[in-house]
Amino acid sequence: MIYVILFLEFFKIGLFAIGGGLVTVPFLFNLAEKYSWFTAKELADMIAISESTPGPLGVNMATYAGYHAAGIGGGIIATIGLVAPSVIVIILVANLLRKYSKNYKVQTVLGGIRPAVIALIMYAGLQIARLSVTNVLTVLLFAGFWAMIHFWKKSPIFYLCLAAAVGMVLKL
Amino acid sequence: MKQLLDLFGLFFKIGLFTFGGGYAMLPLLQDEICRRRGFCNEQELLDLYSIGQVTPGIISINVATFIGYRQAGIKGAVAATAGMVVPSLVIITLIAAVLQKYMHNRWLTYAFAGIRICVVALIADILLGLWKKGITNRLSMAIFLGAILLLLIFNLSAVWVVVLSAATALTVRKAWRK
Numbered sequence: 044m045i046y047v048i049l050f051l052e053f054f055k056i057g058l059f060a061i062g063g064g065l066v067t068v069p070f071l072f073n074l075a076e077k078y079s080w081f082t083a084k085e086l087a088d089m090i091a092i093s094e095s096t097p098g099p100l101g102v103n104m105a106t107y108a109g110y111h112a113a114g115i116g117g118g119i120i121a122t123i124g125l126v127a128p129s130v131i132v133i134i135l136v137a138n139l140l141r142k143y144s145k146n147y148k149v150q151t152v153l154g155g156i157r158p159a160v161i162a163l164i165m166y167a168g169l170q171i172a173r174l175s176v177t178n179v180l181t182v183l184l185f186a187g188f189w190a191m192i193h194f195w196k197k198s199p200i201f202y203l204c205l206a207a208a209v210g211m212v213l214k215l
Numbered sequence: 216m217k218q219l220l221d222l223f224g225l226f227f228k229i230g231l232f233t234f235g236g237g238y239a240m241l242p243l244l245q246d247e248i249c250r251r252r253g254f255c256n257e258q259e260l261l262d263l264y265s266i267g268q269v270t271p272g273i274i275s276i277n278v279a280t281f282i283g284y285r286q287a288g289i290k291g292a293v294a295a296t297a298g299m300v301v302p303s304l305v306i307i308t309l310i311a312a313v314l315q316k317y318m319h320n321r322w323l324t325y326a327f328a329g330i331r332i333c334v335v336a337l338i339a340d341i342l343l344g345l346w347k348k349g350i351t352n353r354l355s356m357a358i359f360l361g362a363i364l365l366l367l368i369f370n371l372s373a374v375w376v377v378v379l380s381a382a383t384a385l386t387v388r389k390a391w392r393k
Contacts, residue, residue, distance in 0.1 A: 058271045062373045063236040067273065092310060095327045097231050098303030099240070101273035106300075106307040118308050122300050126280075129272030130292055133280040136270055148385065155384020156265040157258070158355040159376050161345050162362035163268065167238035168338035169367075175331035184329075188336035193343075199242045200232050202333050210329020211322055 045113045046120045048078075053105055053124030063167075064093075064100025067125075071108055080112035101125065184209065218287050219294040225252075226279050226298030234330050237267065237274030242337035244278070254286060258348060269377050275299065354387055 056070040068090060075083050086108075093103035102122060109121025143149045176185050192202055209215075225247060233240035241264070248254045255263070267277030276296055283295025317323075350356050358380045365371040365379070 057273075060273065061271055062268055062274060063238070064273050064275070065236065066372075092315075093307070094235065095323070096303075096306050096310065097234060098306060099230070099233055099273060099275035099299070100236050102230075102276065102300050102303040103307050106304050107311055110308055110311040115308055115312075118311070119304060122304055126272070126276045126296050126300060129270075129276040130280050130296055132271050133266075133277050134284055134289060134292055136266060137281055137284050140266070151384050151388045152381045153262050153265060154355075155358060155380050156377050157261050157349045158359035159362040159380035160261050160264050160268065161342065161349050162359050162366060163264075163373050163376065164238050164241060164338060164345070165342055165363060166366040167236065168335055168342065171235065171239070171331055171338070172335045175328060176335055181328075181332055184332050185336050185339075188333050189339055192336055192340045199246050199337050200228070202337065203232055203234070203330055206329040206333030207326035208329070210325045210327065210332075213325075213329075214321075215325050215328035215332075 046116060049109055049112055049117055049120045050124040053109070053121045054127055056105070057125040057128035060101070064102070064104065067101045067104055071104060074108065078112070081108060085111065180213070181215070184213075219290055222283050222286060222291055222294040223298040226283070226295045227301055228298075229279075230299040230302040233275065234327070234334060237264075237278065238338065239334050240275055240278075242334075242341055244282075245341060248282060254282060257345065261345065261349065265377060268373055354384065358383055 052074060056067055060066045060070055068086075071086055071089075072083060075081055075086050081089070089104055089107045089111075093100050093107060096103055102125065105121045105125040106118040110118035112121070140149070172185075176182055188202060188206060191197075192199075229240055229243045229247065232243055241260075244260060245257060249257050249260060263278050263281045264274065267274040267281065270277055276299060279295045279299040280292045284292035287294070350359055361383070362376045362380055365376055366373075
Protein backbone atom coordinates (compact mmCIF):
# COMPACT_ATOMS: atom_id res chain seq x y z
CA MET A 44 0.00 0.00 0.00
CA ILE A 45 2.80 2.40 0.87
CA TYR A 46 4.24 1.76 -2.61
CA VAL A 47 1.01 2.96 -4.22
CA ILE A 48 0.99 6.12 -2.07
CA LEU A 49 4.68 6.76 -2.81
CA PHE A 50 4.15 6.31 -6.53
CA LEU A 51 1.16 8.67 -6.59
CA GLU A 52 2.83 11.33 -4.44
CA PHE A 53 5.96 11.37 -6.60
CA PHE A 54 3.94 11.20 -9.81
CA LYS A 55 2.23 14.38 -8.59
CA ILE A 56 5.63 16.00 -7.91
CA GLY A 57 6.82 15.01 -11.39
CA LEU A 58 3.71 16.53 -12.89
CA PHE A 59 3.73 19.83 -11.00
CA ALA A 60 7.42 20.50 -10.44
CA ILE A 61 8.37 22.37 -13.60
CA GLY A 62 12.05 23.11 -14.12
CA GLY A 63 15.23 22.09 -12.31
CA GLY A 64 15.59 19.58 -9.49
CA LEU A 65 15.44 22.21 -6.75
CA VAL A 66 11.80 22.96 -7.57
CA THR A 67 10.93 19.58 -6.05
CA VAL A 68 12.13 20.75 -2.61
CA PRO A 69 8.94 22.56 -1.50
CA PHE A 70 6.91 19.49 -2.53
CA LEU A 71 9.19 17.28 -0.42
CA PHE A 72 8.70 19.55 2.59
CA ASN A 73 4.95 19.06 2.14
CA LEU A 74 5.49 15.29 2.16
CA ALA A 75 7.49 15.61 5.40
CA GLU A 76 4.51 17.36 7.00
CA LYS A 77 1.88 15.04 5.61
CA TYR A 78 3.50 11.65 6.33
CA SER A 79 6.01 10.48 8.93
CA TRP A 80 8.46 9.24 6.26
CA PHE A 81 11.20 11.71 7.13
CA THR A 82 11.59 14.93 9.11
CA ALA A 83 12.31 18.40 7.75
CA LYS A 84 15.82 18.16 9.22
CA GLU A 85 16.50 14.85 7.48
CA LEU A 86 15.28 16.49 4.31
CA ALA A 87 17.89 19.25 4.65
CA ASP A 88 20.57 16.52 4.91
CA MET A 89 19.11 14.81 1.85
CA ILE A 90 19.40 17.99 -0.19
CA ALA A 91 23.06 18.45 0.82
CA ILE A 92 23.92 14.84 -0.06
CA SER A 93 21.94 14.91 -3.32
CA GLU A 94 23.92 17.97 -4.38
CA SER A 95 27.24 16.26 -3.74
CA THR A 96 26.57 12.94 -5.43
CA PRO A 97 26.38 12.11 -9.13
CA GLY A 98 23.02 12.22 -10.84
CA PRO A 99 20.34 14.86 -11.36
CA LEU A 100 19.30 16.52 -8.11
CA GLY A 101 15.57 15.80 -8.44
CA VAL A 102 16.13 12.10 -9.06
CA ASN A 103 18.58 11.81 -6.18
CA MET A 104 16.13 13.37 -3.76
CA ALA A 105 13.25 11.16 -4.92
CA THR A 106 15.37 8.03 -4.43
CA TYR A 107 16.49 9.25 -1.02
CA ALA A 108 13.02 10.20 0.18
CA GLY A 109 11.52 6.95 -1.15
CA TYR A 110 14.22 4.93 0.61
CA HIS A 111 13.51 6.68 3.91
CA ALA A 112 9.80 5.97 3.50
CA ALA A 113 9.93 2.30 2.47
CA GLY A 114 13.45 0.94 1.89
CA ILE A 115 15.01 -0.04 -1.42
CA GLY A 116 11.65 -0.75 -3.08
CA GLY A 117 10.45 2.67 -1.93
CA GLY A 118 13.44 4.39 -3.54
CA ILE A 119 12.76 2.68 -6.85
CA ILE A 120 8.99 3.33 -6.80
CA ALA A 121 9.41 7.02 -5.88
CA THR A 122 11.91 7.51 -8.70
CA ILE A 123 9.67 5.81 -11.26
CA GLY A 124 6.79 7.97 -10.04
CA LEU A 125 8.86 11.13 -10.47
CA VAL A 126 9.96 10.41 -14.04
CA ALA A 127 6.72 8.86 -15.36
CA PRO A 128 4.98 12.22 -16.08
CA SER A 129 8.09 13.44 -17.94
CA VAL A 130 8.15 10.40 -20.19
CA ILE A 131 4.44 10.67 -21.01
CA VAL A 132 4.34 14.45 -21.52
CA ILE A 133 7.56 14.64 -23.53
CA ILE A 134 6.46 11.89 -25.90
CA LEU A 135 3.23 13.83 -26.54
CA VAL A 136 5.12 17.11 -27.00
CA ALA A 137 7.70 15.51 -29.29
CA ASN A 138 4.91 14.27 -31.56
CA LEU A 139 3.23 17.68 -31.68
CA LEU A 140 6.55 19.34 -32.37
CA ARG A 141 7.32 16.96 -35.23
CA LYS A 142 3.98 17.88 -36.80
CA TYR A 143 4.26 21.65 -36.30
CA SER A 144 8.03 22.27 -36.36
CA LYS A 145 7.79 24.12 -39.68
CA ASN A 146 4.97 26.31 -38.39
CA TYR A 147 5.89 30.00 -38.36
CA LYS A 148 4.62 30.62 -34.82
CA VAL A 149 6.41 27.59 -33.40
CA GLN A 150 9.63 28.76 -35.07
CA THR A 151 9.20 32.26 -33.64
CA VAL A 152 8.53 30.95 -30.13
CA LEU A 153 11.53 28.59 -30.16
CA GLY A 154 13.74 31.32 -31.61
CA GLY A 155 12.58 33.71 -28.90
CA ILE A 156 13.22 31.24 -26.10
CA ARG A 157 16.77 30.36 -27.23
CA PRO A 158 18.38 33.59 -25.90
CA ALA A 159 16.42 33.14 -22.65
CA VAL A 160 17.77 29.60 -22.29
CA ILE A 161 21.29 30.99 -22.78
CA ALA A 162 20.52 33.37 -19.91
CA LEU A 163 19.26 30.44 -17.82
CA ILE A 164 22.46 28.50 -18.48
CA MET A 165 24.53 31.53 -17.49
CA TYR A 166 22.42 31.96 -14.34
CA ALA A 167 22.92 28.28 -13.41
CA GLY A 168 26.69 28.72 -13.89
CA LEU A 169 26.71 31.88 -11.75
CA GLN A 170 24.84 30.12 -8.94
CA ILE A 171 27.47 27.36 -8.82
CA ALA A 172 30.29 29.94 -9.17
CA ARG A 173 28.98 31.92 -6.21
CA LEU A 174 29.60 28.90 -3.97
CA SER A 175 32.81 27.59 -5.51
CA VAL A 176 34.83 30.37 -7.18
CA THR A 177 35.36 32.50 -4.11
CA ASN A 178 39.05 33.45 -3.75
CA VAL A 179 42.25 33.97 -5.76
CA LEU A 180 43.16 30.27 -5.84
CA THR A 181 39.73 29.16 -7.07
CA VAL A 182 39.65 31.94 -9.68
CA LEU A 183 43.04 30.74 -10.98
CA LEU A 184 41.78 27.14 -11.05
CA PHE A 185 38.69 28.24 -12.93
CA ALA A 186 40.86 30.04 -15.50
CA GLY A 187 43.14 27.01 -15.80
CA PHE A 188 40.27 24.56 -16.28
CA TRP A 189 38.61 26.83 -18.77
CA ALA A 190 41.80 27.22 -20.84
CA MET A 191 42.28 23.43 -20.94
CA ILE A 192 38.64 22.83 -21.86
CA HIS A 193 38.74 25.45 -24.57
CA PHE A 194 42.03 24.62 -26.26
CA TRP A 195 42.50 20.93 -25.51
CA LYS A 196 38.93 19.72 -26.12
CA LYS A 197 38.90 16.43 -24.23
CA SER A 198 35.70 14.86 -22.88
CA PRO A 199 34.09 16.74 -19.93
CA ILE A 200 34.40 13.51 -17.94
CA PHE A 201 38.20 13.80 -18.13
CA TYR A 202 38.12 17.32 -16.69
CA LEU A 203 35.63 16.40 -13.93
CA CYS A 204 37.91 13.56 -12.76
CA LEU A 205 40.95 15.83 -12.98
CA ALA A 206 39.12 18.51 -10.97
CA ALA A 207 38.20 16.00 -8.24
CA ALA A 208 41.89 15.03 -7.98
CA VAL A 209 43.02 18.68 -7.94
CA GLY A 210 40.46 19.43 -5.21
CA MET A 211 41.85 16.65 -3.02
CA VAL A 212 45.53 17.54 -3.64
CA LEU A 213 44.98 21.23 -2.86
CA LYS A 214 42.50 20.49 -0.04
CA LEU A 215 40.05 23.05 -1.41
CA MET B 216 18.10 -3.82 -29.17
CA LYS B 217 21.68 -2.70 -29.67
CA GLN B 218 20.45 0.86 -30.18
CA LEU B 219 18.44 0.73 -26.94
CA LEU B 220 21.42 -0.61 -24.99
CA ASP B 221 23.54 2.12 -26.50
CA LEU B 222 21.05 4.81 -25.41
CA PHE B 223 20.86 3.27 -21.94
CA GLY B 224 24.66 3.20 -21.67
CA LEU B 225 25.04 6.74 -22.96
CA PHE B 226 22.62 8.20 -20.42
CA PHE B 227 24.00 5.97 -17.67
CA LYS B 228 27.35 7.64 -18.28
CA ILE B 229 25.76 11.11 -18.35
CA GLY B 230 23.80 10.40 -15.14
CA LEU B 231 26.98 9.23 -13.45
CA PHE B 232 28.89 12.40 -14.30
CA THR B 233 26.14 14.99 -13.81
CA PHE B 234 26.76 16.92 -10.62
CA GLY B 235 23.89 19.25 -9.82
CA GLY B 236 20.86 20.14 -11.88
CA GLY B 237 19.91 19.74 -15.52
CA TYR B 238 22.09 22.60 -16.75
CA ALA B 239 25.22 21.00 -15.25
CA MET B 240 24.74 18.07 -17.64
CA LEU B 241 24.67 20.30 -20.73
CA PRO B 242 28.46 20.09 -21.36
CA LEU B 243 28.28 16.29 -21.28
CA LEU B 244 25.26 16.20 -23.56
CA GLN B 245 26.86 18.57 -26.03
CA ASP B 246 30.05 16.50 -26.13
CA GLU B 247 28.36 13.09 -26.43
CA ILE B 248 25.24 13.90 -28.43
CA CYS B 249 26.21 16.78 -30.69
CA ARG B 250 29.95 16.37 -31.16
CA ARG B 251 30.51 12.60 -30.99
CA ARG B 252 27.24 11.11 -32.23
CA GLY B 253 25.63 13.89 -34.23
CA PHE B 254 22.10 13.11 -32.93
CA CYS B 255 21.27 16.81 -33.09
CA ASN B 256 23.03 20.15 -33.45
CA GLU B 257 23.61 22.62 -30.62
CA GLN B 258 20.65 24.77 -31.57
CA GLU B 259 18.31 21.76 -31.43
CA LEU B 260 19.75 20.85 -28.04
CA LEU B 261 18.89 24.37 -26.82
CA ASP B 262 15.34 23.90 -28.10
CA LEU B 263 15.09 20.64 -26.15
CA TYR B 264 16.11 22.57 -23.03
CA SER B 265 13.49 25.24 -23.74
CA ILE B 266 10.82 22.56 -23.95
CA GLY B 267 12.21 20.65 -20.95
CA GLN B 268 12.10 23.84 -18.91
CA VAL B 269 8.39 24.57 -19.41
CA THR B 270 6.96 21.04 -19.46
CA PRO B 271 6.13 19.07 -16.30
CA GLY B 272 9.02 17.21 -14.69
CA ILE B 273 12.66 17.96 -14.02
CA ILE B 274 14.69 19.20 -16.97
CA SER B 275 17.36 16.51 -17.01
CA ILE B 276 14.77 13.74 -17.34
CA ASN B 277 12.74 15.69 -19.89
CA VAL B 278 15.79 16.19 -22.10
CA ALA B 279 16.88 12.54 -21.76
CA THR B 280 13.38 11.33 -22.67
CA PHE B 281 13.23 13.68 -25.63
CA ILE B 282 16.56 12.56 -27.09
CA GLY B 283 15.73 8.88 -26.51
CA TYR B 284 12.34 9.29 -28.17
CA ARG B 285 13.79 11.04 -31.20
CA GLN B 286 16.38 8.31 -31.67
CA ALA B 287 14.26 5.20 -31.08
CA GLY B 288 10.60 5.98 -30.28
CA ILE B 289 8.90 5.11 -27.00
CA LYS B 290 11.37 2.32 -26.24
CA GLY B 291 14.22 4.75 -26.76
CA ALA B 292 12.60 7.27 -24.41
CA VAL B 293 12.30 4.63 -21.69
CA ALA B 294 15.86 3.33 -22.27
CA ALA B 295 17.39 6.83 -22.07
CA THR B 296 15.42 7.77 -18.96
CA ALA B 297 16.24 4.46 -17.26
CA GLY B 298 19.93 5.00 -18.02
CA MET B 299 19.75 8.47 -16.53
CA VAL B 300 18.19 7.37 -13.21
CA VAL B 301 19.96 4.05 -12.54
CA PRO B 302 23.25 5.63 -11.29
CA SER B 303 21.23 7.80 -8.87
CA LEU B 304 19.22 4.82 -7.67
CA VAL B 305 22.31 2.73 -6.97
CA ILE B 306 24.46 5.46 -5.44
CA ILE B 307 21.77 7.10 -3.31
CA THR B 308 20.45 3.76 -2.05
CA LEU B 309 23.99 2.76 -1.02
CA ILE B 310 24.47 6.09 0.75
CA ALA B 311 21.12 6.01 2.51
CA ALA B 312 21.61 2.38 3.55
CA VAL B 313 25.23 2.24 4.68
CA LEU B 314 27.37 5.22 3.76
CA GLN B 315 25.55 8.17 5.30
CA LYS B 316 28.15 8.57 8.05
CA TYR B 317 30.94 8.83 5.50
CA MET B 318 29.28 11.63 3.58
CA HIS B 319 30.89 14.27 5.77
CA ASN B 320 34.34 12.92 4.88
CA ARG B 321 36.65 15.83 4.17
CA TRP B 322 38.31 14.25 1.12
CA LEU B 323 34.91 14.01 -0.51
CA THR B 324 34.33 17.68 0.29
CA TYR B 325 37.67 18.61 -1.33
CA ALA B 326 36.87 16.57 -4.44
CA PHE B 327 33.50 18.23 -4.82
CA ALA B 328 34.94 21.71 -4.34
CA GLY B 329 37.21 20.95 -7.32
CA ILE B 330 34.37 19.45 -9.37
CA ARG B 331 32.17 22.53 -8.86
CA ILE B 332 34.87 24.85 -10.20
CA CYS B 333 35.23 22.57 -13.21
CA VAL B 334 31.45 22.58 -13.81
CA VAL B 335 31.53 26.40 -13.85
CA ALA B 336 34.40 26.32 -16.39
CA LEU B 337 32.56 23.79 -18.58
CA ILE B 338 29.41 25.92 -18.54
CA ALA B 339 31.43 29.09 -19.30
CA ASP B 340 33.01 27.42 -22.33
CA ILE B 341 29.64 26.26 -23.65
CA LEU B 342 28.21 29.75 -23.21
CA LEU B 343 30.89 31.17 -25.51
CA GLY B 344 29.79 28.85 -28.32
CA LEU B 345 26.09 29.36 -27.70
CA TRP B 346 26.50 33.11 -27.57
CA LYS B 347 27.93 33.24 -31.09
CA LYS B 348 25.12 31.08 -32.48
CA GLY B 349 22.18 32.24 -30.40
CA ILE B 350 22.61 36.01 -29.95
CA THR B 351 22.59 37.12 -33.55
CA ASN B 352 20.36 40.20 -33.76
CA ARG B 353 18.90 43.00 -31.67
CA LEU B 354 15.80 41.04 -30.66
CA SER B 355 17.77 38.06 -29.34
CA MET B 356 20.16 40.40 -27.51
CA ALA B 357 17.22 42.23 -25.91
CA ILE B 358 15.57 38.97 -24.83
CA PHE B 359 18.87 37.71 -23.39
CA LEU B 360 19.43 40.93 -21.39
CA GLY B 361 15.84 41.00 -20.17
CA ALA B 362 16.03 37.36 -19.08
CA ILE B 363 19.34 37.61 -17.21
CA LEU B 364 18.18 40.79 -15.42
CA LEU B 365 14.88 39.21 -14.38
CA LEU B 366 16.79 36.19 -13.07
CA LEU B 367 19.54 38.07 -11.24
CA ILE B 368 17.60 41.00 -9.83
CA PHE B 369 14.08 39.72 -9.38
CA ASN B 370 14.81 36.00 -8.91
CA LEU B 371 12.02 35.30 -11.37
CA SER B 372 11.34 31.57 -11.82
CA ALA B 373 12.80 30.01 -14.96
CA VAL B 374 9.38 28.96 -16.24
CA TRP B 375 8.21 32.57 -16.31
CA VAL B 376 11.39 33.72 -18.01
CA VAL B 377 10.76 31.23 -20.81
CA VAL B 378 7.06 32.12 -21.12
CA LEU B 379 7.81 35.87 -21.17
CA SER B 380 10.52 35.53 -23.81
CA ALA B 381 8.22 33.49 -26.04
CA ALA B 382 5.50 36.12 -25.68
CA THR B 383 8.00 38.90 -26.44
CA ALA B 384 9.21 37.16 -29.60
CA LEU B 385 5.65 36.61 -30.84
CA THR B 386 4.61 40.22 -30.14
CA VAL B 387 7.68 41.78 -31.74
CA ARG B 388 7.54 39.60 -34.87
CA LYS B 389 3.86 40.40 -35.27
CA ALA B 390 4.59 44.13 -35.03
CA TRP B 391 7.44 43.82 -37.55
CA ARG B 392 5.27 42.00 -40.06
CA LYS B 393 2.68 44.77 -40.10
